[in-house]
Amino acid sequence: MEAWWQCEIPYPFVDQKILDASDSVRAVLPNRLCDPKIAANLFEEVLDEFLLCDDLGMNVICIEHHAGINSLIGSNPLVTGMLARQTRKVRLLSLGTLISLRQDPVRVAEEYATADVVMRGRFDIGFVKSGGTEFASANANPVNNEERYWEAIDLVTKTLTSHDGPFSWEGKHYTHRHVNIWPGPYQHPHPPMWAATGDPRSAAEVGRRGMRHVLVLRGPEGTKRAYDAHRKARAEAGLPRVTTDNFAYAALVYVGDTDEEGIEVGSKLLWFLNTSLKSAPQFNRFLPGGAPPQAAPGLYRTKPKADAGLNMANAEKGVTTASQNAQKLMSITAPEAMRQGILFAGSPDSVYRQVMEFYDQVGGFGHLCLVGRSGFMTHEESKKSIRLFSKEVMPRLQEIRPVEVG
Amino acid sequence: MPNESDTPRTDMIVVHGVEMEVLRHGTGQPMLFLHGFQHVDPSAYFLYLLGRRAEVIAPSHPGFGASARPKDFESIYDVLNLYAAFLEALPHPKVTLIGSSFGGWLAAELAVRSCARIERLVLVDALGIKVSDRETPDILDVFNTHPATVKAAMWHEEAKAPDLDAMTDEQLIKRHRNWESLALYGWNPYMHNPRLSYWLPRISVPTLVLWGASDRIVKPSYGEAYAARIPGARFALIEGAGHHPEIEQPDSFAEHVLGFLSR
Numbered sequence: 001m002e003a004w005w006q007c008e009i010p011y012p013f014v015d016q017k018i019l020d021a022s023d024s025v026r027a028v029l030p031n032r033l034c035d036p037k038i039a040a041n042l043f044e045e046v047l048d049e050f051l052l053c054d055d056l057g058m059n060v061i062c063i064e065h066h067a068g069i070n071s072l073i074g075s076n077p078l079v080t081g082m083l084a085r086q087t088r089k090v091r092l093l094s095l096g097t098l099i100s101l102r103q104d105p106v107r108v109a110e111e112y113a114t115a116d117v118v119m120r121g122r123f124d125i126g127f128v129k130s131g132g133t134e135f136a137s138a139n140a141n142p143v144n145n146e147e148r149y150w151e152a153i154d155l156v157t158k159t160l161t162s163h164d165g166p167f168s169w170e171g172k173h174y175t176h177r178h179v180n181i182w183p184g185p186y187q188h189p190h191p192p193m194w195a196a197t198g199d200p201r202s203a204a205e206v207g208r209r210g211m212r213h214v215l216v217l218r219g220p221e222g223t224k225r226a227y228d229a230h231r232k233a234r235a236e237a238g239l240p241r242v243t244t245d246n247f248a249y250a251a252l253v254y255v256g257d258t259d260e261e262g263i264e265v266g267s268k269l270l271w272f273l274n275t276s277l278k279s280a281p282q283f284n285r286f287l288p289g290g291a292p293p294q295a296a297p298g299l300y301r302t303k304p305k306a307d308a309g310l311n312m313a314n315a316e317k318g319v320t321t322a323s324q325n326a327q328k329l330m331s332i333t334a335p336e337a338m339r340q341g342i343l344f345a346g347s348p349d350s351v352y353r354q355v356m357e358f359y360d361q362v363g364g365f366g367h368l369c370l371v372g373r374s375g376f377m378t379h380e381e382s383k384k385s386i387r388l389f390s391k392e393v394m395p396r397l398q399e400i401r402p403v404e405v406g
Numbered sequence: 407m408p409n410e411s412d413t414p415r416t417d418m419i420v421v422h423g424v425e426m427e428v429l430r431h432g433t434g435q436p437m438l439f440l441h442g443f444q445h446v447d448p449s450a451y452f453l454y455l456l457g458r459r460a461e462v463i464a465p466s467h468p469g470f471g472a473s474a475r476p477k478d479f480e481s482i483y484d485v486l487n488l489y490a491a492f493l494e495a496l497p498h499p500k501v502t503l504i505g506s507s508f509g510g511w512l513a514a515e516l517a518v519r520s521c522a523r524i525e526r527l528v529l530v531d532a533l534g535i536k537v538s539d540r541e542t543p544d545i546l547d548v549f550n551t552h553p554a555t556v557k558a559a560m561w562h563e564e565a566k567a568p569d570l571d572a573m574t575d576e577q578l579i580k581r582h583r584n585w586e587s588l589a590l591y592g593w594n595p596y597m598h599n600p601r602l603s604y605w606l607p608r609i610s611v612p613t614l615v616l617w618g619a620s621d622r623i624v625k626p627s628y629g630e631a632y633a634a635r636i637p638g639a640r641f642a643l644i645e646g647a648g649h650h651p652e653i654e655q656p657d658s659f660a661e662h663v664l665g666f667l668s669r
Contacts, residue, residue: 023552136550141593143586144480172478280552288549288589296582297575 001359001366001397004093005053005386006061006250007046007373008071010276013038019069023280026068027133039072045379047082049372052383054087056390061093061369064128066137070276077111084118092119095126095196095214095369099156100148101138106169106176108152109159113185121186126194126214127153129202131290132326133283143289148173150205153193160190194248198226204233207242214248214369217273217329219340220361223249227362231405243402248367249358252343252374255388259346265385266345267334271375273342277326284326348392355397366402412457414448414464418472422491427472429464432457435525435667436498439464440489442507442531442650443548444584445471447568452652455660459667460502465492467509469587471580482591482599486515493523500525502667507531507623507649508592511599514632517613518605527613528663529632531621531649533592535603537631545597546623549589559622562648606635613639614666618647618654640666 014033019025050060062080065071073079076097083092094115097108116123129149135142151173158167159179166180185191194212197203206213207230215223227247234242254266285291285299329342337343341361344354355368370389373382414431429446431453437460439446445466446453456462467485469475479485489512493501503524505513510532517527537544548556561567570578613636617629626643633641644651644658652659 027550139594141589143590143593172480282550282552286553286585288586288593291582293579293583293586296578299582300570300573300578303571 001400003394004059004061004369005372008063009046011069012375025278027136052386054090058390059091061095064098080115084115091122093124093126096128098130099127099152100145101140105152105155106159106179109156110181116185116191117183124192128196132279160185200229203229207233208237216250217342224362241404243404244364245366245402247365249365250369253370254345255351255385259350262346265381268377269374273329277330352393352396364405425474427466431462434460436461436501438501438503440505440509440512442509452656459664470584502526504528517609521611524611530616533597536600537628544628560649562620562646566654609636615641618651619643619645621649623649
């Protein structure tokens with residue numbers, strides 16, 4: 001099993017009274033609440049943490065979110081570019097430029113190819129479907145987002161794998177009639193591709209495409225269901241079986257010297273769920289194209305009798321929507337998060353055991369993504385966990401080789 | 407209140423392969439009503455009032471009410487071509503075209519293309535054009551604004567707003583689907599065509615621009631600017647109404663419209 005460390009570089013230093021008074025902590029808070037001097041310190045600390053991971057042999061992940069206290073990384077390609085040069089050994093996963101929000105996927109492919117060349121092939125490309133407030137921030141239509149997502153991935157792939165001069169793309173959502181990037185990517189045919197998605201329909205598509213499938217904070221049930229949908233779709237399409245290397249799971253992770261320390265400091269990661277997910281109904285329940293129309297009775301009614309519609313929609317989709325998932329996570333406590341496989345925290349032995357319990361529950365996965373720093377966790381606390389994890393937990397996880405499953 | 411025989415009829419018809427729900431009511435001059443954010447409620451009182459003097463034809467846009475939305479429908483371009491076909495398919499050589507809100511945008515677009523099938527035009531709190539400077543939005547962003555704020559801007563008297571708790575599951579499901587279709591067509595540029603204003607002088611039929619005096623989705627001054635760009639258009643305010651005068655002040659609304667027909 002491979003380990004990947006990530007930090008979204010949250011900005012938690014906004015007065016709680018302001019956060020309580022706002023109906024959303026993303027998209028709407030004025031940026032005068034974000035002191036650039038504090039932001040600079042945060043970037044410096046976290047970029048150093050990425051470099052510490054590089055020293056210790058742990059891969060790193062660079063994400064993207066816009067205009068909120070949850071993350072200062074509004075430009076994934078920019079930070080990816082910094083890490084491409086400053087890291088020297090480990091692999092870097094961009095997870096990812098929010099591709100369906102960009103006007104031109106060719107430009108993103110061009111940036112990614114350059115990153116891969118600078119890194120001499122240490123680069124992985126991840127695609128995230130995006131959601132909620134991001135549509136407001138990017139002025140992007142939420143209704144046909146999923147269609148744009150897949151078409152953009154097709155166009156990025158075609159751009160990265162074309163080496164014989166300009167080609168033309170006149171698709172439903174993107175047109176670019178003279179595509180010819182220099183340089184192409186270092187890896188052939190292209191860097192490994194990941195997709196972060198939870199619902200069975202897109203999980204099946206991830207499976208058919210053979211992308212690495214990452215589930216974020218979904219817990220054992222939702223994760224297993226998505227992995228199963230991935231395998232089932234491949235079997236139905238007559239495609240070869242895949243190993244656990246196709247599957248990844250992202251959880252909040254903190255390692256301390258003792259269980260007490262690990263859980264106490266690890267609990268700070270819950271800020272991500274308790275505080276940074278707060279989002280107004282227009283970005284959430286009522287987001288057009290978010291919940292399917294069948295869910296409407298549960299979304300619109302203010303009085304009971306409400307659940308009929310939601311249950312119907314869930315039965316149809318097989319899992320809760322991302323926004324329902326978020327609602328559930330906002331009020332979670334540390335023991336509950338640990339029970340649900342959302343937080344792995346404690347001593348090195350305990351964290352290893354928790355990871356492996358989860359591994360068994362979902363039928364195995366080949367990549368653990370650690371959301372390792374969030375909220376008010378300090379630089380020192382974060383570095384301590386990175387060191388302990390890299391030295392005490394990672395070597396044991398690396399012994400677990402990919403196996404064919406399902 | 408209207409009796410049983412006054413109940414609007416709902417037909418499903420097929421236009422260019424698209425199944426469309428069409429409400430019909432009354433007899434008299436043919437009148438095509440293009441709805442706003444939500445499809446027309448068959449029990450809406452303004453239908454009965456207009457139906458006394460006119461044959462009201464009120465289709466649900468593709469993706470609204472019970473009308474289908476073909477998978478590849480992507481923009482207002484598709485909706486407009488569908489309505490051009492719809493107009494041609496009507497047995498009437500000409501109709502009075504009424505467009506409310508989002509439907510007002512559609513009506514204005516249809517009229518600048520051709521008035522051959524249009525006798526008269528009525529725009530009611532219509533969207534569709536850019537009036538103010540580039541940093542002043544003309545139309546409240548109903549998607550990125552808190553629903554309570556949108557509701558307050560929509561109605562003169564919030565008590566007139568539909569009671570969502572009283573709606574059936576089916577009605578709420580349609581409502582959310584309407585919302586999704588509206589976003590698909592109107593997300594960007596938001597609820598307008600930057601070029602439409604330039605072409606409004608092409609409208610060559612008698613035009614009435616009606617506006618709810620309390621509309622804060624799109625203010626009366628926007629309606630005045632709309633009317634000023636259409637040759638000979640008259641502008642009239644309806645007091646005690648927000649974005650939907652046809653619902654909040656149906657009597658006054660019908661009086662204005664029917665009065666305009668007989669001018």
